[in-house]
Amino acid sequence: MNLGSATYVRRHLTDRVVRSLCVLGTIVALVPLFSVLWYVLVRGIGGINLDFFTELPKPVGESGGGMGNAVLGTLKLVGLAGLFGIPPGVLAGIYLAEFGHSKFARAVRFAADVMSGVPSITVGLFVYSLVVVTTKHFSALAGGFALAILMLPMVTRTTEELLKLVPESLREAALGLGVPKWRATLRIMLRTALPGIAVGIMLSVARVAGETAPLLFTAFNNRFWSTGVNEPTASLSVNIYTNAVSPYEDWHRQAWAAALVLLMTVLVLNVSARFLVRTRVRAR
Amino acid sequence: MTVRSDVSLVRPRSKLQLMLGREANFGDLAFRRITALFAGSVIVLLLWMAWEMGLASRLSLAHFGLGFITSTDWDPVRDQYGGLPFVYGTVVSSLVALVIAVPISLGIAIYLSELAHPKLRGPMGFLVELLAAVPSVVYGLWGIFALAPWLRESVEPLLAKTLGFLPLFQGPQHGFGMLAGGIILAIMITPTVSSVSREVLRAVPAALREGAIGLGATRWEVVRVAVLPYAKSGLVGAIILGLGRALGETMAITMVIGNRSEIAASLFAPSYTMASVIANEFTEATGQLYLAALAEVGLLLFGVTVALNVFARLLVWRVGKMPEGGQL
Numbered sequence: 168m169n170l171g172s173a174t175y176v177r178r179h180l181t182d183r184v185v186r187s188l189c190v191l192g193t194i195v196a197l198v199p200l201f202s203v204l205w206y207v208l209v210r211g212i213g214g215i216n217l218d219f220f221t222e223l224p225k226p227v228g229e230s231g232g233g234m235g236n237a238v239l240g241t242l243k244l245v246g247l248a249g250l251f252g253i254p255p256g257v258l259a260g261i262y263l264a265e266f267g268h269s270k271f272a273r274a275v276r277f278a279a280d281v282m283s284g285v286p287s288i289t290v291g292l293f294v295y296s297l298v299v300v301t302t303k304h305f306s307a308l309a310g311g312f313a314l315a316i317l318m319l320p321m322v323t324r325t326t327e328e329l330l331k332l333v334p335e336s337l338r339e340a341a342l343g344l345g346v347p348k349w350r351a352t353l354r355i356m357l358r359t360a361l362p363g364i365a366v367g368i369m370l371s372v373a374r375v376a377g378e379t380a381p382l383l384f385t386a387f388n389n390r391f392w393s394t395g396v397n398e399p400t401a402s403l404s405v406n407i408y409t410n411a412v413s414p415y416e417d418w419h420r421q422a423w424a425a426a427l428v429l430l431m432t433v434l435v436l437n438v439s440a441r442f443l444v445r446t447r448v449r450a451r
Numbered sequence: 452m453t454v455r456s457d458v459s460l461v462r463p464r465s466k467l468q469l470m471l472g473r474e475a476n477f478g479d480l481a482f483r484r485i486t487a488l489f490a491g492s493v494i495v496l497l498l499w500m501a502w503e504m505g506l507a508s509r510l511s512l513a514h515f516g517l518g519f520i521t522s523t524d525w526d527p528v529r530d531q532y533g534g535l536p537f538v539y540g541t542v543v544s545s546l547v548a549l550v551i552a553v554p555i556s557l558g559i560a561i562y563l564s565e566l567a568h569p570k571l572r573g574p575m576g577f578l579v580e581l582l583a584a585v586p587s588v589v590y591g592l593w594g595i596f597a598l599a600p601w602l603r604e605s606v607e608p609l610l611a612k613t614l615g616f617l618p619l620f621q622g623p624q625h626g627f628g629m630l631a632g633g634i635i636l637a638i639m640i641t642p643t644v645s646s647v648s649r650e651v652l653r654a655v656p657a658a659l660r661e662g663a664i665g666l667g668a669t670r671w672e673v674v675r676v677a678v679l680p681y682a683k684s685g686l687v688g689a690i691i692l693g694l695g696r697a698l699g700e701t702m703a704i705t706m707v708i709g710n711r712s713e714i715a716a717s718l719f720a721p722s723y724t725m726a727s728v729i730a731n732e733f734t735e736a737t738g739q740l741y742l743a744a745l746a747e748v749g750l751l752l753f754g755v756t757v758a759l760n761v762f763a764r765l766l767v768w769r770v771g772k773m774p775e776g777g778q779l
Binding site for chain 2: 178179181182185186188189190191192193195196197199200202203206207210255256258259261262263265266271272274275277278279280281282284285286287288289290292293295296297316319320323347348349350352373374376377378379380383384387404405407408411412419422423426429430433434437441
């Protein structure tokens with residue numbers, strides 16, 4: 168090979184150029200991430216104090232106040248979503264991992280993948296006409312149900328993937344001792360995969376905690392504390408939206424503070440999920 | 452000859468077991484049936500959503516028929532509803548997003564799966580995926596107070612000056628509009644497109660790369676002649692999945708696109724998307740026909756995204772299943 172030939176130089180030049188473009192693309196993609204983090208941190212930090220977590224929003228014109236009702240509301244909604252979404256998701260995931268070769272199982276897997284691409288606002292519409300129209304009022308229950316629908320495919324697929332990672336020899340050992348198949352699955356396979364599944368569920372919680380669109384006409388909003396699960400309920404995400412599009416300076420400040428709380432929660436969940444997975448892999 | 456070992460060798464089965472089917476153990480059977488029930492609920496839920504939305508929009512479907520998608524007249528006061536401006540806004544903003552996001556995402560996928568130092572791959576991939584973790588409404592907030600002002604003051608004047616001869620870059624510069632919407636969608640779909648593309652590239656057999664390296668190819672040539680042709684359909688699938696996300700994205704784009712139901716050639720002009728009109732008007736909609744029309748917009752959105760997802764998943768699955776060295 169003639170290392171000095173024009174072709175050689177051209178080929179290696181192209182190689183260099185394309186490789187730099189790929190690096191550049193990656194850097195460009197990360198600029199918005201850091202910009203968002205910077206803005207939320209700088210503008211939100213001023214609004215974070217004890218009042219933010221304990222007080223109700225003040226009426227327009229009065230400064231101060233907090234979003235205690237929205238913090239509580241988000242916790243309530245995510246809790247309900249977990250209650251409705253996690254058990255069916257885990258059971259469906261077990262089915263896919265254990266009996267996953269039938270046509271039916273393939274259809275379920277496919278439906279779960281397709282469902283994770285369904286726009287969250289249409290899930291809101293669905294729950295509206297199913298729950299809100301029937302009960303004639305907005306409620307935390309409806310909001311939690313909408314979020315649970317979004318969680319379901321994520322939990323299902325994570326459970327399936329993690330159960331499949333458990334070595335088959337564990338099951339064989341259990342079956343060899345005369346344990347029925349279902350107990351082997353629950354007591355041996357599921358228990359072994361549980362930490363990983365918990366991390367996956369954590370990620371899906373992080374994902375739905377920031378969802379806004381499905382809550383707009385299910386949980387709606389509330390300027391006051393809501394008791395129980397049968398009332399319209401405030402959430403951080405919906406409040407960020409309503410405050411951001413309002414014309415009031417004070418409300419904008421509150422929106423940034425809420426965004427900081429929400430973003431930090433989501434980031435902490437994501438980073439710790441990653442950390443947990445890494446240490447588990449290393450320990451193996 | 453087939454031998455049902457569980458029947459012939461183990462103790463004889465009770466009448467109940469025989470009645471219930473082929474499982475040897477009642478617990479196993481119950482376990483299988485119960486988990487199957489929940490697995491089936493995923494399919495049921497998907498079909499139920501389609502059914503329920505069809506039901507909610509039947510008034511509008513009957514009243515406007517196919518004219519709904521071709522009419523630009525959206526006037527709640529006169530009870531006239533045409534969805535074309537929203538379809539237009541959704542399609543164009545998603546296309547703008549794809550134009551920006553696809554080259555960048557493919558660059559990321561190629562960098563992370565083929566070029567980057569193995570120690571860098573994990574952390575960089577994680578950072579890109581964090582882009583997907585930021586809630587949509589936070590992007591929207593950032594869009595209102597950071598992106599839109601920046602577009603208004605720096606980017607749009609520059610585009611108007613250099614490319615202003617194109618109708619795309621003419622007219623008043625608000626910051627809020629199609630361009631802002633497209634950019635924010637691009638940011639949000641980049642992690643989807645790049646991570647699915649990465650998975651697809653990872654499914655390409657190593658032997659193909661080794662063959663190309665053995666022939667003296669540079670690293671880019673390995674990607675171009677060995678990796679990309681094999682991964683092509685999967686990459687198309689990744690892009691379509693990104694498109695599906697862009698079409699259905701709601702909060703961030705609602706906050707920056709300007710929300711005006713007009714069809715304008717300029718990317719600077721405000722627009723409206725299908726998801727945003729539902730988000731903005733649904734809770735305030737009065738009258739059965741108004742609600743039904745909004746539900747029909749939702750049904751349309753649902754139908755299109757489901758169809759795109761089915762198509763894209765099939766493409767992505769195919770790459771994983773291809774025989775080594777096949778399809779070249």
